[in-house]
Amino acid sequence: MEKVLLITGSSRGIGAATALLAAREGYRICINYQSDHEAAERICDQIRELGAQVIAVQADASDEDQVIALFARIDAELGPVTALVNNAGTVAQASRLEEMSEIRLLRMMKTNVVGPMLCAKHALLRMSPRHGGKGGSIVNVSSVAARLGSPGEYVDYAASKGALDTFTIGLAREVAGEGIRVNAVRPGYIFTDFHVLSGDPQRVNKLEPGIPMGRGGVAEEVAEAIVWLLSDKASYATGTFIDLGGGR
Template sequence: MEKVLLITGGSRGIGAATALLAATQGYRICINYLSDHVAAERICGQVRELGAHAISVQADVSNEDEIIRLFSRIDADLGRITHLVNNAATVAHSCRLEAMSEFRLLKMMMSNVVGPMLCTKHALLRMSPRHGGKGGSIVNVSSVASRLGSPGEYVDYAASKGALDTFTIGLAKEVAGEGIRVNAVRPGYIFTDFHALSGDPFRVSKLEPDIPMGRGGVAEEVAEAIVWLLSKKASYATGTFIDVGGGR
């Protein structure tokens, strides 16, 4: 059976590192992106150079109509999806709850909670034996913020990742009998441009003294955990969390 993998938010950071690693392990890969077509095509080209079949598809994965279009493209170009990495997410500038608008909160929950749930819904419609599938593997990219709460920075982001953790646990139990595994990776302070969204692109370097291992992580270290959970090497793991946070 062909291994067909969708990585949401796959054009940069952890998503891109995951695509490059998966390319060496026999996956046919769809790199989803929101707006940076050039970056997505660059990663797609690198994936192809590693010998994997790959496509890049623009879609806002917090919008179900666009998710439907995304999955239809995968069906047509790669085949029935067997693996999913829910990596796309957003964060906003650091502040206390009193300064957070309704718009910010709704956007956070749509992007970080509703979006992964909708993508998973459409993956299950292809993976589950109930719908003609043969099983599959899903990895949600959460955050150590779900355990720490991110006080004074972005409790909304932490809460959204806490919801993603709960979703991971519940869904893992719901579909375990259908040959579908659902796990999560919780990165800590990782050197990616994601932190620029919080208003501080140098945040990881500043916080390194507070990390027990004394350094920030890199995207490739998180990708190793994601790809392991996707693989048959993790065949008895479901509802499982791997923290990649340097001891945080």
């Protein structure tokens, strides 16, 4: 089976690290990004240096019209998607619930829950034998926040990742008989610029003393787990979660 991979939100951080590792594993890759074209092109250049085929497509992965156009581009230039990593996500400034606006809450759920569901929907239209596909693999990027709740920081983000976990379990069981596996990773305390969105770029450094392993993680460590779950090496894994939080 051809290996065509879409990674949403992959111009930097965990998504970019996953793309680089997948390129070494023979995937044809779509780098999806929302706004930073230059960052997306830098990752594409690195992937091309590895000898892999890659395209960059700008799209909001939580807007269905844009998701439809995204998948159409991939169909035309790489072939139908056989692997999907739902990596695009957002977080907001650390605060208590009573300080959160309705707009913030709706945006959080649209980006972190509705977006992955829409992308999975359009991936299934290509992967499922019901639609002429030959199976595939989906990995959702959740967070240890789904287990810990993130009190006093961003319970909305934690709740969105909890919903993503539930979606992972349900969809895995829904399509298990169709040759499609659905799994998730739960990163936590990873050194990426994602923490800038919460207003605390040094968050991982500050939390390191409370992490059992005594250090934060790096994007490449998460990428290893994602690519393993995508691969045939994880052929009997579905509805499975890999926690990557240094023991927390």
